[in-house]
Amino acid sequence: MPSPHTPQPHPQSQRGEICSGNFERVCPPGQSETEDTSWTSRPEGFLTNHARVLLAIAQDPDLRLRDIAAACHITERTAQSIVTDLEQAGYLSRERDGRRTRYSLHLDGTLRHPAEAHLPVRELLELFTDH
Template identity: 65%
Template structure:
C-alpha cells in the first residue's frame, strides 16, 4: 500500500471487510484479513460490529460461517444516511 501524507485512506477497515464479505460470503476470517491487509483479530472485531449493527448475519454451515448482508440498511454517516449499503457496494463491482 502506498502511503503518502499523514496515512489516511479513502475506505475504513469496516468498509473493506464489508466489501470482502460481499465478494465472498463464505470467506474465512483469515481470507478476509489477507484481502483487507489487516489482522484476523481486527476482522473478528469488525464482523462483530457489523453484526451488532445489523449490517450482516452470521450463519453456521457445517464448520464454517456464511454471511448474509443487509444491503438495504442505510449507511451510518449522516452525509450518507439516505443511501443503502448497496450503493457503496455498487461502486466496487466484482469486489
C-alpha cells in the first residue's frame, strides 16, 4: 500500500505521470518531464490576446480584421470578439469608411486591473510600440 505521502497523479489527468520536482503538476500524456513547460514557452506567453490586438491596432489603425487575427495568431472570430470587448470597455472605437474599418484608440483611458488602474493605456502601448 502506498504511503500517504506518495505523490499521486491529478484525478483529472489521463495516463499522466507525476513530473519530478513538482508533485502538484502532472505531465500530460506524451510530454516528458524535461520539456520546457514554463509560462514563457507557452504560445500565450506574457501578453494576453486582448493586449496583442490592442498593440496590433496601435501599430496600424487601418488593419483589416483578418490582418489583426494573423498578426496575433488567433482566428478572425476571436479577433472580432476581442475588438468588440475592447470597444465596449472603452479602449477603442470603430468608424466605417466604405467597406473598411478604421480604429481609434482611447489612449488616456486607464487599465482595468486594480493593480494597474492608475496607468493610462498610452503607457502600456509606449512600451511595445514607437508611439
